[in-house]
Amino acid sequence: MNVPTDIVTPPAGTMDPELRAAIGRIARVPQLLVACDYDGTLAPIVEDPSKAVPLPESVAAVRALAALPQTTVAVVSGRALRDLAALSRLPSEVHLVGSHGSEFDIGFVERLTPELIAVRTRLRDALREIAAAHPGVRLERKPASVAVHTRGVDPQVAAAAIEAVRNGPAKWDDVTVTQGKEVIELSVVATHKGTAVDQLRTQLSASAVLFIGDDVTDENAFGNLHGPDVGIKIGPGDTQAGYRVAEPIEAARALGLLLETRRHWLFGERAVPIERHSMLSNGRTVALLTPDAKVTWLCHPKPDSAAIFADLVGGSPAGHFSVAPERGGIPLGQRYRSGTMTVETRWSGLTVTDWLDLPARETTPDGPAIITGDSTLVRVLTGSGKARIDFAPRPEFGQVAVQLQPLDDGLLVLGSNEPVALYAPGVTWEVRSDGVNESAEAMVDLSAAGGQVVLELRFGTHSLEHHAVAIHERQARAEQPWKDWVASLRLPTTARDLVARSALTLRGLCHEATGSILAAATTSLPEELGGVRNWDYRYCWLRDAALTARALVDLGSLEEAEALLRWVDGCVERTGGHPERLHPLYTIDGYELGAEAVIDTLPGYAGSRPVRVGNLANHQLQLDVFGPIADLIAAVADARGSVREDEWRVLENMVEAVRRRWHEPDHGIWEARLPPRHHIFSKVMCWMTVDRALHIMRQHGGEDRPEWVELRDRIGANVLENGWHEAVEAYSVAYGDEDMDASSLWIGLSGLLPGDDPRFLSTVLRIEADLRSGPVVYRYHWDDGLPGREGGFHICTAWLIEAYLRTGRRTDAEELFMQMIDTAGPTGLLPEQYDPLAERGLGNHPQAYSHLGLIRCALLLDNMLKQ
Numbered sequence: 001m002n003v004p005t006d007i008v009t010p011p012a013g014t015m016d017p018e019l020r021a022a023i024g025r026i027a028r029v030p031q032l033l034v035a036c037d038y039d040g041t042l043a044p045i046v047e048d049p050s051k052a053v054p055l056p057e058s059v060a061a062v063r064a065l066a067a068l069p070q071t072t073v074a075v076v077s078g079r080a081l082r083d084l085a086a087l088s089r090l091p092s093e094v095h096l097v098g099s100h101g102s103e104f105d106i107g108f109v110e111r112l113t114p115e116l117i118a119v120r121t122r123l124r125d126a127l128r129e130i131a132a133a134h135p136g137v138r139l140e141r142k143p144a145s146v147a148v149h150t151r152g153v154d155p156q157v158a159a160a161a162i163e164a165v166r167n168g169p170a171k172w173d174d175v176t177v178t179q180g181k182e183v184i185e186l187s188v189v190a191t192h193k194g195t196a197v198d199q200l201r202t203q204l205s206a207s208a209v210l211f212i213g214d215d216v217t218d219e220n221a222f223g224n225l226h227g228p229d230v231g232i233k234i235g236p237g238d239t240q241a242g243y244r245v246a247e248p249i250e251a252a253r254a255l256g257l258l259l260e261t262r263r264h265w266l267f268g269e270r271a272v273p274i275e276r277h278s279m280l281s282n283g284r285t286v287a288l289l290t291p292d293a294k295v296t297w298l299c300h301p302k303p304d305s306a307a308i309f310a311d312l313v314g315g316s317p318a319g320h321f322s323v324a325p326e327r328g329g330i331p332l333g334q335r336y337r338s339g340t341m342t343v344e345t346r347w348s349g350l351t352v353t354d355w356l357d358l359p360a361r362e363t364t365p366d367g368p369a370i371i372t373g374d375s376t377l378v379r380v381l382t383g384s385g386k387a388r389i390d391f392a393p394r395p396e397f398g399q400v401a402v403q404l405q406p407l408d409d410g411l412l413v414l415g416s417n418e419p420v421a422l423y424a425p426g427v428t429w430e431v432r433s434d435g436v437n438e439s440a441e442a443m444v445d446l447s448a449a450g451g452q453v454v455l456e457l458r459f460g461t462h463s464l465e466h467h468a469v470a471i472h473e474r475q476a477r478a479e480q481p482w483k484d485w486v487a488s489l490r491l492p493t494t495a496r497d498l499v500a501r502s503a504l505t506l507r508g509l510c511h512e513a514t515g516s517i518l519a520a521a522t523t524s525l526p527e528e529l530g531g532v533r534n535w536d537y538r539y540c541w542l543r544d545a546a547l548t549a550r551a552l553v554d555l556g557s558l559e560e561a562e563a564l565l566r567w568v569d570g571c572v573e574r575t576g577g578h579p580e581r582l583h584p585l586y587t588i589d590g591y592e593l594g595a596e597a598v599i600d601t602l603p604g605y606a607g608s609r610p611v612r613v614g615n616l617a618n619h620q621l622q623l624d625v626f627g628p629i630a631d632l633i634a635a636v637a638d639a640r641g642s643v644r645e646d647e648w649r650v651l652e653n654m655v656e657a658v659r660r661r662w663h664e665p666d667h668g669i670w671e672a673r674l675p676p677r678h679h680i681f682s683k684v685m686c687w688m689t690v691d692r693a694l695h696i697m698r699q700h701g702g703e704d705r706p707e708w709v710e711l712r713d714r715i716g717a718n719v720l721e722n723g724w725h726e727a728v729e730a731y732s733v734a735y736g737d738e739d740m741d742a743s744s745l746w747i748g749l750s751g752l753l754p755g756d757d758p759r760f761l762s763t764v765l766r767i768e769a770d771l772r773s774g775p776v777v778y779r780y781h782w783d784d785g786l787p788g789r790e791g792g793f794h795i796c797t798a799w800l801i802e803a804y805l806r807t808g809r810r811t812d813a814e815e816l817f818m819q820m821i822d823t824a825g826p827t828g829l830l831p832e833q834y835d836p837l838a839e840r841g842l843g844n845h846p847q848a849y850s851h852l853g854l855i856r857c858a859l860l861l862d863n864m865l866k867q
Contacts, residue, residue, distance in 0.1 A: 011598065017254065021435040022230045025262035026208050029228060031070050033206035034250075034258070035197050036062070038077035038084060040181070040214035042235055044248050047152055049079075054088055055248055061255035066093035066346060068259075068266055072204050076193050078180060078217055080142040095198050099142045099187065116188045119174045123186055124168045136160035136449040145187030159183070159283040180217045194220035197408030209381060212251050214242075232833075242797060246809045252320070267530075267607035268315065270284070271295070271539075273698060274525055275825035275834075276607070277312075278334060278343045282478070283355035283507030283730055284375050286521045288312060288845070289335050291826070293345040294663040295321035300376050300418060302460050302509065302520055304538040304588045306396040306613075308420070313524050313611045314602035317434075319394030323352050323379060323459065326386035332840050336501065339483040341508055342475065343827070349385030350446070354378070357478050359460070361614065374460030378478075380471060383446045391422060391429075391453070392439040396598050404431050404438045409464045411440055423456040423464050442584050492555040492862035496798040498821055499858045501828035502851035503555055506548050507849050515563030516540035517548050518588075520832065520844035527609035527833060527843050531788035534604060536612045537832075537844040541585040541592065542568065544848050546628035551852035552861055553635045561636045562644075569646045572653045579653035580660045584622040584671070585615060593618040596698040620667040621676060627652040627685030627750075630692040653694045659865035662686040662715055668734075669743050672784040677734035681743035687712060688750045716752055722757060723747070730766035731759070739782035740770045755806035764803045772800060774836040775819030779836060789843040791833030794820065798853025805860050817857050830854065 026032065066073040074095035077084050082096030090096070100803050124139075127146050131137045136153035139146055149163055150158035162184055169186055170177045171354035172572075178185045178192060193213070201209055207228070211221045214234035222231040222240040232240035234251050245251055275295075288297035288311070296311040311320035315478050325347045335346045342355040357376040370481035381387050393402055393415035396506040405412040406429050413420035417565040422440075426449055429440040444453050454471050467474065482504060491499055509518040520537035527533035546851065548569075549561035575581045587593055596614035633651050637643045643651070661681070665676035690712035697705055713807045721745075725732045733741035745767060747753050771778045775825055776792020777800045797820050823834045823841065830850035832843025 006373055011411070012626070015245075015250070015257070016243065016770065017674050018339060018435065019232070019245070019254065019401070020257065021287050021433075021851065022243060022260050023210075023615060024261055024317075024434060025436060026210055026230045027226060027258055028265045028601060028603070029207035031072075031073050031205055031207045031261065033074065033197075033209045034062075034255070035067055035074045035076050035200065035203055035209060036255075037077060037193075037213035037215060037218050038075050038088060039729050041212050041251055041338035042075065042088070045181075045214075047150070047151070047402065048717055050087070052087060054090075057252035057611075059090070061252060062094055062258050063091055064259050065255065065262070066091065068262060071262060072200070072206065074197075074200055076196050076221065078178070078183070078185060078215070080140065083140075086414055095200065099145050099185075100189055109220060113147045115124075116144070116174070119172070120146075120188045123172070123175060123188065127165065127186070129507075130164045130168065132165070134158075137161045142187075144189045145185050147183055147185040149183050152183040161388075174670070178217050180215045187278060192220040193217055193620070194222075197221045200669055204217050211241075212254070212656070214248075224840050228391075232569040250351075253863070260537070265315065265317075265603045268603055268605060269414055270530075271606035273840050274831045274843070274845045277507055277825070277845055278336070278827045279341070279505065279521055279846055280343060280377070282358055282375055283510065283512035284326075284358070285356065285509075286508060286518075287354075287356060287377060288521065289334075289343055289345070290355060292331055293323045293354070293496075295354075295377065295589060297522060299538070300395075300420075301342055302588050303521065306399075307391050308325075308395045308416075310394065310549065310602065312522065313605050314394075314398060316392065317394070318398045318602055319392055320390070321377075321379075321392070322388075323381060323455075325350050326388055336504075338827070339486040339500070340479040340483055341504060342479055346470060347383075347385075348385050350381065351381040353380040353382070353475070355475065355478050359457075364709045365395065368789075374458075376459065376494070378465065378471070379455040379457075381446060381455070381477070382451060385447075386445050387441045389427070389444065390439065392437070394437060395420075396476050397602060398437075399599075399601070402437045404429075404440050406431060406440070407464055409466070412462050413844065419460060419462045420466055421458045421462045423454075423458060425454070427453065427455075435456070441662055448635060468698065485557065488556065492858045494858045494862045495817075495821055495867070497855070498824065498828055499555075499855050502830075502854050503557075505829060505846050505851050506552060506646055506855075507557075507560065508850055509559050509846075510547070510563070511540075511754075512563075514587070514588055514590060515560075515567035516566075516588050517545035517560070517564055518848065519585075520546040520847045522703040522844045523613060524608070525605050525831065525842070525844045527790035527839075528608070528746070528788040528832065529606050529761065529842075530608055532608075532713040533786055533788055533790055534608055534610060534612060534616050536596075536846070539585045539587060539615060539846070540567070540590075542571075542625040543584070543622070543628050546625075546632040547851075548848045548852050550628065550632045550635050551855045553639055555855065556639075558636055558639055563633055565629075565633065565647050569650050572650060580657040582625065582657065583618050583795050584620055584625055585618055587761065591654065593856035616672040616673070620671055621661075621664070622668065622671070622798040623658070623666040624679070624682040626657050627688040627692075630654050630688060630689040634696050637696050637700050643696060648701075650691055651696060652687050655711075658686045658689045658715075659711055662711075663718075669782070670741075670779055677737070678722070679734045679743075680719060680723045680731050681746055682740070683715065683723065684746045684750050684752055687715040688746075689716065692753070696838060719747075719754070720759075728766060730763040733780060733782060736765060737782075739780060740767055741780045741782070742799055743779070744778050745799045749799060749802055749804055755808070761807055764800070764807055767803075768800065773795070773815070775823055776836050777832050791835040793833055794823075794850035795853045796848070798850075798857050801857045802860060805864060810864055814861060817861060820857075821854065 019451040041050040042058040051380045138149040176187045210230045213230045225231045233239040233241035233244045277288045297308040299307045310318035332346045345352045356736040410424045411422040427442045429442050431440050519541050523536035526533035549564045553561045596616045599608040602611040625756040665678045668679040722735045724732045731747045734740045751758040777796040801813045829846040831841040831845035832847040
């Protein structure tokens, strides 16, 4: 577009808000190309071109930008490449393009054809004659062109020289003319800065280009910008650039802002330690809160749906909902209300109480209640001070543009397929835009509001109607089912409060409508900060879910297990009589996952890319998944005293699946993206499937099944013989492999070997020596084909604690258990892993594995105390 010459330029030292917003947007593209002119852009215009030194501020910004990953910087100048390199002295990381795009390297001239070299020679001779006839005119010879400079020349002489050039060599068929400020350049190569930028864009697969220039020759580059690209014109004059600054120092400030914003995007804003996040849940979806009451993660309508707040993996631009005192400051503390999933965050003069409510219920004239909307995030602000509220919803992980419409009692979120409304009576909002999305902020005086302000983020509706039930009553209604459920559990005396919190966390990961259970609440929280080991755990793994439900059965709650087994029965039914074809994991609704994808516009937690949606493990063969399901059915049957029809059906399908495939290699519990192997853990779980099925038959079914006995014994003999590795004196990761793996502890934990068997004792010692590091146990140290490292796995730590107990090492078990629980966050939650060196949590959060491991260990330790 053409910008009028009388466009208002912001005062010196300030930046146009629209330009600031545009830089904020382009700073967050996956692959960025930053291209600048040299004279008049990086370096101010001077009378003697040989003295054109770049501004220190520009050099610093360009150097730093070029050092960033996924970022390329190029200087595209009309100067000869050799002169540009000598004068700019920029590092090799900065690409230099000379002669308006005809020189991409020093050896360019060697690529000219003999015919072009001949034209270039004629051109130099003709221009030399014109310069000789016009005193003061200076020629600049370049590999493919000649520039005629008239800066500082008498205006009449300069005009005559330019006229001679235009009427002479400029009209030759093989010559391309480029007009600049007091310079005209004639080239034997038909190129300009626009084609040069396009060539760089293509070579680098750039997602977007930011180009800054001041000259007429830069218009070719501005004219080729499109889509998310940003063009910045320096100085007056018509331009196709979208934005303008007055002078080179302001361009340097723009580059500095780009650097700061992109660095934050690439490496993450200040990352709250993973384990310090608290989870909200209502059995339909989950949300995460930071210790200072920022809603940093919430997916809608289900936990495996797209996020509306993804600040956790994308920073503030990915969406958040924040509340804080006007004066700022660190909270006094954060805690769960006892026996609930309600979180209180406290400052002096301000308390924020958060919970996820179920849909509002209305009574029709005919009597029955109907549900309106979907989940509701309730935030109650109480106290006497002033509080600042920032509301920035970003549906679909920030991929959908959002507008906010203020109404009398709140805001409507527009732009998404799912209706969303923020009910906030008495709050006055100021809506601001970054050019794509809108956000809202407000300041509330709690004293003036009677000591309380209520915010209700309502999903699935645009209703801003007043709720008929008082807020304190609604809170009590939301909390009572959690309290009743916890009160029904048989909690141990060992770590009683932590076990209760772990049980609530597991219950919160259950999806009540379907019966499925999440492996974790989040996606892509890293196993290594800055690394690529970032996976999506917002699905139902058969193994993880069965182990979770088993832990709750052990605490006295069968409801979750029964619901899960009905869900598994549905998954089995959809295999069409082939239970051996069960996938390791499914969506919340029990269907196959779509393809694994990467959201490359999100920088990841603390800059840990990529952010993934979906999980390729869906296509792996994992033969261990049947064992935990059979073990769960056995636990439920023993607790209830009977087996239901659908549970019998699932059990028989699990045994049949093992019969058909137990002898095959598989990908194993850890889902390494490697060729299948005969994993010890998988073979043990196949044995356990049949063993638990036999137990159920004998205890609850009447007759024994001889064919099952033969199958169990054959699998057991196979793994005991082939899994033992003489050289390492232990059961290793897989048949014939020397590497150790914590999952091989199940050779004894399953009951296949007794606790005093020398082979199990030796395996425990070897895993302790190879894989334990202080308070954690690593899964393995073998090469899994992925770069980087990971933390210790809490579930593996729990296995070693149990192994200590089974082998008579009670003191060691108690000590490791205390070390493990000391790694929990301030509200009692555990992510997947822990880094004992950095002393911080890693991986998705909260992780079902970690909490079920804590529960199992506490129960075992409690039983030991009672003996």
